[in-house]
Amino acid sequence: MFIAAFVRxxxxxxxxERFFEVSYPTVKxxxxxIAEQLEFVETDPGxxxxxxxxxxxxxxxxxQEALSELGRTR
Known part of the structure; x- marks a missing residue:
């Protein structure tokens, strides 16, 4: 619900702050x-x-460059 409200x-x-009647630090x-629980999504997979x-x-x-790049891929 919190994220939906944030997006909306x-x-x-x-x-x-106004919607939930809490302070700025509480929202942050x-x-x-929530951000700590989300998995990072790579937007530029290489x-x-x-x-x-x-x-x-x-x-x-x-x-050597190829091996280095291959080490970074999934």
């Missing part, structure tokens, strides 16, 4: 607690393994 208030902490604390191998094959990166 267009991320306005001032509106959240609640948001921080190159795929196939793309890295293709770059290596084409000579656009050396073996």
């Amino acid at each position: 208030s267009h991320d306005s902490i001032k509106e959240m 604390t609640r948001l921080n607690r 190159p795929t393994r196939a793309a890295i191998v293709d770059q290596l094959r084409r000579g656009r990166m050396n073996a």
